[in-house]
Every structure is written in C-alpha cells, then in structure tokens.
Amino acid sequence: MDRTSRRAVLAGIGGVSALSLTGRIGAQQEGREVLLGIVQPESGDLGELGTPIADGAELPARELAAVGSEFSVDVQREDTQTLSEAGISAAQSLVDAGYPMFTGAAASDVTIPVAEEVAIPNQVVMCSPASTSPDITDLVDDDFVFRTAPSDALQGDVIAEVAYEERGWDRGASLHLNDAYGVALSTVFENRFEELGGEITATEAFEPEQPSYTSVLESVLADDPDFLLVIAFPVSGIQIFRDFYAGFDPDLPVIVTDGLIEDDLPESADNPMDNVLGTAPAAAGPEVDAFTESYEDEYGRSPGVFNAHGYDASAVMILANVRAGDNDGVAVRDEIRAVANPNGEPVGPSDFPEAVELAAAGEEITYEGASSVLEFDDNGDMRGVTYDIVEFGDFELEVVDQIDFEG
Template sequence: MPSRVNRRDIIRGLGAAGIAGIAGCTGGDGDGDDETTTEDTGADGTTEGNGDTQETTEETGGGMDRTLSQGVLLPTTGDLADLGEPIKNAAELPRFVLEGETDFDLDFNVQDTQTDPNAAQSAAQELRNGGYPAVTGAASSAVSIAVYENVFIPSGIVGCSPASTSPDITDMNDNGLVYRTAPTDALQGRVLADVAVNRLEASTAATMYVNNSYGQLLSDSFVTAFQDRDGQVPNQVSFQKGQSSYTSRISQALNDDPEVIVVIGYPESGIQLFSDFYSDFDTDVPILITDGLRSASLPADVGNPLDNITGTAPLAAGPGRDYFEEQYRSEYGLDEDEDPGVFTAQAFDATAVCLLANARAGENDGAAIAEEMQAVANPEGEEVTPSNLAEGLQMAAEGTEINYNGASSAVAFDENGDLTAATYEYFGFQEGGGIETIATIEFSA
C-alpha cells in the first residue's frame, strides 16, 4: 500500500463528519455533556463569546466542563492474560492519577479481547455502541488488525495500541486513526539479529513463531536482518497456540544444529513449549525470546531456571518512567522492587496521549481526536509528562502547544502513527524468579 503523506491533512480533508458518518456511531459522552459542549462551540472548534480564546486556538475547542470518554480494549483472559492484566491496569492508571486533579470528568469503559480476534471485535462493538471515540488497545497484533479493519476504522474511532508491533499495521489504510506507543517489529528484528551475532556469536539460527501476524512478520524481520549480517536460517517453524505438545515442532527447529533459536510467542503456549524442550531434548542451545514471552513467572511455570534463554523487548525509558512506576506500585499494591511488566508504560502513554488529544479537540469525536494526536505528542511545545498530566489537559484544552514525553519514551509519532525511535532491553531470567536487564539498546526508525 502507498504510504500516507500527512495524517492530519488526510483527517482534516475528510472532516469529522466524513469519517464518523461511515457508521454513525462515534462521539458522545454517554451522559449528555457532549451536546452542551457542541452548542457552546464555534464552527472552527473555538469557544464562542471570548475573543482572546478564539484568537489563540484556531483549531481546538477549549473548556474543561465536559467529559473525556476513553475505551480500553486489552486481554485479561486467553493466551496473553499473564501479560495483559498488568497492561490493562496501566491503561487505566491515568484515570486514577487524575482523580481530584482535573475539572474534566473521566468516563472509562474496559473490555477484554480474550486474545481472540472474534471476541475482540464483539468487545470493540460494545465500545463503539457506547460512543467511545478513542481506545487504548489492542495488544496482540492479529487482534488489533481485526479490530481496526472491521470496527474502529469504519466507525471513525482512534485506536492506540501499547503492544501491537506487527509491521503490517504501519501501512494500513486507516484514515489516520491508528497509532502505537510500542515500536514496530521492523526495529525489533534488527535488535534480535544484532544480539544473535554480536552477543551470542551465532552464524546459524532457526526461528519458532506463533502462526499469526505478530509471529510471522517478526520472524521474517529477524531472518532478513540476520542474513544481512551473513547469517543463515535453514529452518523457520510455525506453531499454533494452545497445543498439548510442541515436541515435533522443536525437533524441526533443531534440525541442522542451529547456534541459536529465536522463539516468538505468548506465555500460555510458551509454558508448554519450553516444558517440552527441557523434558525431551538434551541441548543447551541458546534461545532468544521476544516481548510476548517476557513474563517474570515463566521459569516457575515451566519448572526450569531458563538459564539458556535471553530476550529482547521494548524498554520503558521515558522521562516519566519513575513517576509511572511509583504510581503503578501504589495503585496496584506491588512491592518496591517489583516491575510493572512489559508494555505497561506504553499503555499508560497510549491513554494519556488520547486524553490530551481529546482535551485539545474539544469533543468526543474520533476524527477530531485523531487530528490532534501528533499535535500533543510531537515537538515543539510545553513539556507534559505523566507527573503533570492534569496540567497538560488544561493546557491542551486552552490551545497551548504541548509536547507529551511519557513513561515509555518521548512518544513522537511519524506519518504512519509509528514511533520514530525506541529503546530496547536485552534481558534474562534471575535465579529464583524475576527478570534482569542485561543491556539497553537504542534504535531509530
């Protein structure tokens, strides 16, 4: 598909009514506030009756006497439940951080994707029918693609995923409605290849990947990058989720004695896969895993210390990371040394950016919010971080230029809604449980 030149220009050209009119289901607070706000707002989106405000906010509608509606669509059951619950918690955290700190009312609706495209579409329709114009989600790339194509894009709803990394999302014909606070796997494939060659000194590799968009495209990305470094990949083995045995698939991957195996999947399947590996095969071949298997409980669940397993995952390295982690631990009862988990900082940022864009747009309308996503996240402007999010909402509503720098990263979007740069973690499993960061790796798009 051809790439888009400028998302905001496309959205502006279509207009809010043009996108929302496809399904006629976006907008609305669910409590009547949106109708009042519309009556008090001029045609250009500025508040009438105040010349100063109109002069400084040509494209935005101010006012904090309204409700910001936000959906959350993430897995709390299914193959990604182990990772999805903390991600869902982080996506809700801005609501709790903002309690008593802002004049905006906050209306959240949380739905479970069940890590299943069909169930996720039903949940997405609940959000659409409830009038939620922007949604943090989904997590699995296959689930996100199904939801975006069949519900969000036709309905004019903004989708901002904290965890979907498939390169297929980059070139979706999305009318400028799809964004991500997690980096594309086009970057992570290069990171994996760099680790395999420079840290594990491997010249041959095999991949085992869950048979969906996330698994196949990340495997392809790694293979391309590894071959660019003169590596060879004789075997690429797909597997289905939720199988009772993966012994035959592992045997295929081990053919030709690769010097490293890259495993791409999710915890529920990973537990069975690695249990089969350690019980049925006498080898200590290094294994590289990816973000989908970054679970602190994996060694205990498998019943093995996983000494030969390391992995890569996007790392939370934004200026608001410490504040986010402090608030997360306080809200959800984690010990001081407990890690909130992979993609949790990205989930906080996804919700925060959507709320800021909503405040700047001045209405619960997907097209209007989408038009402001880059405006509130990309330089230049007054810095907003997780710790002054309430102040950021006020500035956004007043039309002040802001630049959100988040818990996970600087959160700057390119013309496709992807991040322009990301930090990755090279991690391993600690003896007795837990995850340790071995190194950090900076990569730019």
C-alpha cells in the same frame, strides 16, 4: 465478548489533594466527561500480560479522579480474549456506546482486524500499546491507528544483531506463532540474520495453546542450530519450555521476544531458564520514574512489559480529547500530534492533571512519556524507541543492555 468493566473513574491513588484549577478552561469544557475505551487481552494466550497493560492504560484516568480534575474519564474495559473475533466484538461495543477512542489492542493478529473492521470505518481512534507487527505501518487507516509500541521491523534486526554479532552464533532456527505478530517478526529476523552472514536451519510456525509442542520442537531443532528463537505468548510459551526442558538440550541458547518477557515464566516452566535471553521494547521515556512510582502506588506491584506504553497511549488520547473539546474520533485524531510531537511546554506523567488543564486551554504542549518521548511519524508509529536486552537466570530476569533506535 467478555465485558470487564465500565465506570467513571472516581477513586484511587489516595491521599492527593484536589487539583487547583487556574481558570484557563473554557466554560464549555468544565465538568466534561471524556470517554476512553480499553481493549486488551485479559484472558487467553496473552492474558497474563494483558491485564497489567490495561491497568497501566487506566492509570491516567485514576490520576485525574484522585486530584478532583474538572474532567471525569468514563473508562470501559473490554477483554479481547487474545482472539480476533472477540476483539472485533469488544471494539464494536465501544463504538456502539459512543466511545471515540480506545487503547488497544495488544496482539497484532487482533489489532489489524479491529482496525480494519471497526476503528477505521467508524472513524474511531485506536492506539495500541503492544502491537508490533510491521504490517500495521502500512494499514490504509486515514490516520485513525496509532501505537506507542515500536514496529518489529526494528526488533527483528535487534535479535539478529545480538545473536550474530554479539553472541557469535552462526546458525539459527525460528519457532513462531502462526499469526501476524509471529510470522512478520520471524521474517524480519531471518532476513537480517542472513544478511549478516548467518544461516537459518529451520523455521516452524505453531498454533497457540496446544497441549504439546514436542513434535514441532523436534522438527525445528533437527539440524542442530546454535540457538533457537521462540516468538510466543505466555500460555503457549510455558508449554513450549516445559516440553523443551523435558526432552531437549537444556543448554541450547534460546532467544525469546517481548511476548515472553514475563517474571513468572521460569517458575511456570519449572526451570531457572539459565540458557535464555530476550528482547523487548523498553520503558525508557523521560518520565518513566514518575510513571513507575504512580503505578506501584496504585496497584501494589511493579509495572511490566508494555505497561508504560499503555499509560502513554491513554494519556495522549485524553490530552487530544480535551484539546479538541469533543468526544469525536475525527477531532481526537486531529489533535494527537499537536499534544505529543514537539510543539511546546513539556508535560508527562509527573504532572498529568496540569497537562490536561493546559491542553483544554489550548496551550502548546509536548507530551514526554514513560515509554519513550512519544513522537508519532506519518504512519502513527514511534520515531524513536529503545529495546531492552534481558537475561534469564536462577528464576529471575535482568536487563543487561539497551539499544536505541532513532527514526
């Protein structure tokens, strides 16, 4: 287990005046410390995406510190290394230190065992900003597992419909990670594609971070599909595309999923990737502009995939914590929907410190997020989500369409 950092967030987002408190916070709440863990892959196959997600997850705490909020947030970041055992150790270290909640994990293959072995038995709330496996919906979790990322039960349908109905491709092949994320997403895609009338010519699973993927590419492309679906994370994806462009038809259409929506992927693969399009959950919430401005001001770069989801996951747990008035997992769990689902005054990233005040005073609020409106269903999943359709070309990525789902 790699411990990245532990600190009370006391600096960042300079130049903001002290928060003007209204006196609505009870005496027992004034000066209280909120404990927030962040469990993300800051190394390993998903490391290139994990650190920006973790930065997004830490941003609400930095915003409170910058305005002199009555609430300090003690943030402890832990690195899962994109490995289940490391993720379990990371989450357990937070539990042992008394943290009642954490934002994480990212890879579904890490989130599921972390939930089953750490969060659920220890009654600690976890909210994943990036785990999309449909298997998470059905966890017997006593309502301790939430996610701001949508289920791949939706993304698989999006991919199939884009390929068959919009692009007119009849025959597809799938190359996917051999884990909970890859297997589940590929299965949803295959089932929907066949329902629409398409043919799956081949499906191949692969292990992450291998030195070559040439042989598995030869196998999955043997029957000349109209397109190839690649479900991977960045480190493996870079090698897959290097091998693909070195030995296969560079004009064959390829669809990638959220794990490969990475601005640096074409440069890393040394190819403009003009034949590639992708799908990913969009940051399409009513407060996305406020979040984007805050993220860019703090980190000096634009947010990427799942960064807004990381912010929203932390923000809603902080609000639940201050509303509950206790660093206790059960208490936080019981207030999540009270601060997120439609209940009262709209709040969000544009006025997060004021939202914390209102929550601490017991006011009725509705957190409207950067990633979505953030309404949780009975399984802790999002009720409404939006997907980006992304086209690669000339070493750049461009969102060309969006598809909305309402639960």
